[in-house]
Amino acid sequence: MKFSKTTEYSLRILSHMSLNENELHSAEGLYEHLKIPKKYLQRILTDLARSGFIQSIRGRNGGFSFARSIDKIYLSEIINATEGFDWTPKCMFGFGECALDSPCKMHDLWVDANQSMLTMLSSTTLADLKSK
Amino acid sequence: MKFSKTTEYSLRILSHMSLNENELHSAEGLYEHLKIPKKYLQRILTDLARSGFIQSIRGRNGGFSFARSIDKIYLSEIINATEGFDWTPKCMFGFGECALDSPCKMHDLWVDANQSMLTMLSSTTLADLKSK
DNA sequence: ATAAAATGCTACCAGTTTGTAGTATTTAGC
DNA sequence: GCTAAATACTACAAACTGGTAGCATTTTAT
Ligand code: SF4
Ligand code: SF4
Numbered sequence: 001m002k003f004s005k006t007t008e009y010s011l012r013i014l015s016h017m018s019l020n021e022n023e024l025h026s027a028e029g030l031y032e033h034l035k036i037p038k039k040y041l042q043r044i045l046t047d048l049a050r051s052g053f054i055q056s057i058r059g060r061n062g063g064f065s066f067a068r069s070i071d072k073i074y075l076s077e078i079i080n081a082t083e084g085f086d087w088t089p090k091c092m093f094g095f096g097e098c099a100l101d102s103p104c105k106m107h108d109l110w111v112d113a114n115q116s117m118l119t120m121l122s123s124t125t126l127a128d129l130k131s132k
Numbered sequence: 133m134k135f136s137k138t139t140e141y142s143l144r145i146l147s148h149m150s151l152n153e154n155e156l157h158s159a160e161g162l163y164e165h166l167k168i169p170k171k172y173l174q175r176i177l178t179d180l181a182r183s184g185f186i187q188s189i190r191g192r193n194g195g196f197s198f199a200r201s202i203d204k205i206y207l208s209e210i211i212n213a214t215e216g217f218d219w220t221p222k223c224m225f226g227f228g229e230c231a232l233d234s235p236c237k238m239h240d241l242w243v244d245a246n247q248s249m250l251t252m253l254s255s256t257t258l259a260d261l262k263s264k
Numbered sequence: 265a266t267a268a269a270a271t272g273c274t275a276c277c278a279g280t281t282t283g284t285a286g287t288a289t290t291t292a293g294c
Numbered sequence: 295g296c297t298a299a300a301t302a303c304t305a306c307a308a309a310c311t312g313g314t315a316g317c318a319t320t321t322t323a324t
Contacts, residue, residue: 003224003226005226008224008225008226009226011224011225012225012226012227015225015236075238087134092135092140092143093140093143093144093147094135094137094140094141094143094144095144104147104261105256105260105261105262106207106256106261109252109256110252113245113248113249113252114249116245116248117245117246117249120241120242120245124237124238124241128237129236129237129238130237
């Protein structure tokens with residue numbers, strides 16, 4: 001019901017970067033604004049680069065900028081990249097395949113509730129976040 | 133978006149026990165059915181007893197039975213006991229207080245989605261699970 | 265060339281969760 | 295009383311997440 005710190009941080013970073021979509025953002029600058037532990041933030045940034053959301057420019061005056069247009073980066077993609085792809089909820093009891101003789105009453109309710117959240121996340125882009 | 137293993141195990145244990153609400157269930161017997169690591173299951177059982185969902189009877193022919201009627205045990209209570217219930221949804225970016233200048237577009241959607249899941253869990257009892 | 269400013273990489277540390285092992289304690293049945 | 299069958303307790307191991315530290319590498323400015 002809660003995202004991992006890494007996911008939260010990633011969302012914060014990318015949403016903050018999207019406020020100045022076309023600028024180059026340095027880790028130091030992001031740290032000033034977001035106060036995410038500096039070294040950890042660095043690692044997350046390189047991970048996000050490896051995942052293809054942003055691209056890194058090394059050397060002096062380097063930094064990070066978006067590798068794709070922010071209206072094509074869906075929140076679900078980010079979460080996929082940080083939490084792994086198996087975070088999509090199947091069974092609230094943790095069964096891979098249902099182990100009960102007959103499906104329990106929760107199944108549909110659970111799937112529905114999660115599905116609606118999933119739909120929300122996979123239809124919202126970073127660009128959408130800005131356009132309140 | 134996913135419960136801890138401990139929570140999943142607890143839900144499995146209690147829902148399975150509720151199929152024979154009034155019987156005495158031994159750890160060994162539950163292990164046979166649920167295949168949860170035996171010693172870990174033992175510990176969860178004593179935790180569930182300490183939490184007041186079940187009561188334990190020690191000694192030969194001992195075991196576990198419900199301490200309360202299963203139509204008064206809500207799923208949210210179980211989750212509360214196993215992972216703490218501070219998962220009341222605030223911000224999907226992990227801000228305690230909103231750190232943005234203006235609330236982002238996700239806020240209402242996020243709160244609503246979480247609220248509906250919360251309502252679902254706190255209105256369903258173990259007894260409800262059976263009555264499919 | 266050299267120094268400075270930036271990212272990349274590797275290794276380690278701490279806390280939490282999950283799982284294992286062994287022993288102690290309680291109780292029923294004989 | 296003694297033994298067997300059950301739960302209770304304690305300590306430890308393994309894996310994961312979050313966080314820290316230090317050095318390597320790349321590039322620009324001078
Ligand atoms: S029916 Fe119930 S136990 Fe089976 S997969 Fe669905 S939620 Fe899980
Ligand atoms: S407005 Fe957005 S950033 Fe602020 S608390 Fe709500 S979800 Fe979080």
